Amino acid sequence: MSEQIKLSYFSDVLCFWAYAAQIRLDELEEKFGEKIIIKHHFISVFGNTQQRIGEGWKDRGGYAGFAQHIVDTAKAFPYLHVNPEIWQSTRPKTSAMSHCFLKAVQCLEEKELISSSVNVSYGKTVFEETLWRVRCAFFENSLDIGNISVLKNIAEELQLPMVEIEQVLYDGTALASLMSDMEKKELLKLEGSPSYVMNDGRQKLYGNIGYRVIEANVTELLEHDNNQLSWC
Numbered sequence: 001m002s003e004q005i006k007l008s009y010f011s012d013v014l015c016f017w018a019y020a021a022q023i024r025l026d027e028l029e030e031k032f033g034e035k036i037i038i039k040h041h042f043i044s045v046f047g048n049t050q051q052r053i054g055e056g057w058k059d060r061g062g063y064a065g066f067a068q069h070i071v072d073t074a075k076a077f078p079y080l081h082v083n084p085e086i087w088q089s090t091r092p093k094t095s096a097m098s099h100c101f102l103k104a105v106q107c108l109e110e111k112e113l114i115s116s117s118v119n120v121s122y123g124k125t126v127f128e129e130t131l132w133r134v135r136c137a138f139f140e141n142s143l144d145i146g147n148i149s150v151l152k153n154i155a156e157e158l159q160l161p162m163v164e165i166e167q168v169l170y171d172g173t174a175l176a177s178l179m180s181d182m183e184k185k186e187l188l189k190l191e192g193s194p195s196y197v198m199n200d201g202r203q204k205l206y207g208n209i210g211y212r213v214i215e216a217n218v219t220e221l222l223e224h225d226n227n228q229l230s231w232c
Contacts, residue, residue, distance in 0.1 A: 004037060006039060007028070007038050007196060009039065009196055010042065011193045011194040012044065013134055013138070014046040014092060014098075015192075016070050017193065018135070019139050020074075044095065047096050063088065063091060070082060081139070083139065090144045097151065100169065101134075101155075104165045106127045109127045113164055126160070130160065133158070134154060188201050188204065190204065203221075
């Protein structure tokens with residue numbers, strides 16, 4: 001029986017399905033506790049929103065059509081709040097700025113250079129709290145999270161060490177970590193956001209996956225004998 005498993009979670013901060021999936025990650029961590037380690041990685045789905053939405057959706061209403069699509073889709077998730085102004089009054093040019101900023105926070109946390117005294121939600125690490133607030137800044141408050149000043153405001157609200165964050169941004173550490181995520185995405189042949197990867201890449205789940213399906217995969221890995229093949 002495995003004592004602990006690792007789940008690599010790949011997402012784009014501007015992806016609605018990743019925003020909706022947070023409740024499933026929270027449930028996994030609540031149920032399995034220290035038996036599961038969730039490591040966050042980023043995928044560039046909205047790396048260039050003008051290309052993906054402005055051009056990709058030009059026959060379906062462009063940004064306005066995409067915005068309505070997100071608002072309509074969100075109606076099936078009553079626990080979520082989606083600001084009707086997203087992609088209307090605010091149109092982030094890229095998710096890459098957020099990803100790089102968040103990798104900076106993640107790098108500092110891994111090096112234990114961020115104080116654990118930062119006020120976070122129950123069960124979340126400082127990085128996870130920052131990531132969630134960045135998602136909410138866009139989906140709930142319609143803020144431009146492609147703008148570094150917005151990201152800095154979020155960091156300041158959390159009392160994160162901006163000098164240290166800027167250092168790993170300026171010296172390339174955060175960008176190198178983000179590039180590593182991109183390489184992992186290609187190596188694993190992941191389709192998009194969100195993607196769940198377990199069992200050294202042998203188990204991959206993609207998209208709007210129900211919690212019970214994810215839970216079944218985790219449970220199987222925790223319970224099966226390492227000398228036998230998993231049935232999941």
